[in-house]
Amino acid sequence: MINIKPRIESNELRMYRLLNSRKILLNEEATHLARLEKGYEGELLFDERVERLSKEWLVLNDMLFESNNTEFQIDSVIIAQKPILLFEIKNYEGDYYIVDDDWYYINGTQIQNPVSQLERKEVLFRRLLRELGYNIPIESYLLFVNPDFHLYNAPRNQSIIFSTQLNRFFEQLNKIPTNINEHYNKFAHKLISLHKTESRFTKTPKYTYGELRKGITCASCDSFNQKIVGSILECACGNTENVTSAIFRSIEEYNLLFPARKITTSNIYEWCNGIKSKRTIQRLLSNNYKHIRHGKSSYFIVKNHIG
Template sequence: MSFIKHRSKPDEMKVLETLNDRMNLTVKEKYDLTNLAKGFEGEQKFDEWLLTLSNEWNILNDLRFEMNNTYYQIDSLSLFSETIYQFEVKNYEGDYYIEKDTWYSIKGKEISNPFLQLTRAESLLRRFIKSLGFNYSIESYLIFINPEFHLYHAPRNQQIIFPTQLPRFMNNLSKKTSKVAKNHTKIVEQLLHFHLTESPYNRIPKYTFDGLKKGIICIKCRSFINTFNRMYLICDHCGNREKVTSAVLRSVDDYMILFPEEKVTRKVIQEWCKIVPGKTIINILSDHYKMIASGKNSHYIKSDK
């Protein structure tokens, strides 16, 4: 098994997590963050299952494409011999049921039909692959990863894999053999070329630098640290101890997540970290970033060292 494109935390999730520490998110925004975190957790668990496959499997995660102004995404795509395997992973928890092809939570709330989502993505992917000049068959599977999930009135559908079926399903995949090794280089190059690096869906709330709470956040309990102590910062709330350098670098990362287009300067990072003196900020930035000197516009960028 070879991960050609690894899975990474969604940018939207990174931003919402960082904002959650520094402003009051709405109930809807917190709900979105919870769903993103739960979905990402489920996808990571499925990646652990993919690790059991042989080296003949080439895997690309988190693919996003647009076909005729229609956007779709694929949680995991695996290439094996002449077949493309598409996996849609759901980390649903609790009881659900189906009535007349409509999916509901046990409380009666209608939810989007995940199987229709799978078949729609498969149709778009098939047309896309054909437009690129490749002739691959496609097998698509809806994976329910959470062992606490149950679906009443579940259809007899071999494309839907429930948690109890997952070990057997992955074992069957691992037993597949290819008489002739297939070179997937060309199709992989095309898939990566047309992959959209940014999602067109934006659920990020509006925010400004001035509107966010400043300071260094405890890595353990997410409280703001109130006291600076040369080498270490100690959280008044939980007692966690962290080196100043580590804490400042984390805070710089948070700033860059929220303001990727803005320059990293000593002044702005000192204001962002609040309790750390300017001299300490300069020393940390100089040690870990490359300084671009241009008078009042001097700033720091990621260093190769």
């Protein structure tokens, strides 16, 4: 398979993770983070299975489109031939039930009906394709990837795939003939060009620079349990990282959390909690970022990546 749009953590998930290690999240923020983590974990489970199929199809993950002034996100789009396959991946765990068309968690909390959610996305996607002048049939599937999910009164709906059906479902997928010609390649790239990088509905948590703990967190476990040994950061979790690359990573994180704050030597020195001297930080910034001199002030911006 040709994964032309790999899945990465959303900025939203990254931000919540970074904040979680640098401040105490409010209860609702912690719940939201747990939900994001769980969803992402489920998507990775799906990706692993897709990767195991040796198919020459095109895979686009985490697509965010807009059609009819409505934003909609699709976990995975697989372009094999006709039809195009859309996937909504759910990592629900525990017992759920349905009354009429309403879905509930076992404790009685109503959740969004994922079937209608998917149907809505399919309608919007079809509309988008029509606007682009494509008339390709679509099939969409709702996949429950968690083996610890149970749905009472489950409808007999061909587009819902439960974890106990996943093996057979993927066997069926494997039988789809693939014929990726230039037409489909162009189509896939057209879709990528329509992908929006930021959602209007991202729930941005509230935080201030002052309240966040400064210092470099571990790239693997996000903790501060690190010590410097020579030019290497060693974390209690076993992860090691070169100090210089850890500083660059921290600058990226700073940039993600505070897009409006300038990258200056003293800001980064403070953000990294004095891990290296100001001179070293200054040198790293000068060599790798674009220096902007503006009257008395001087700061750095990320160099434009070409290609």
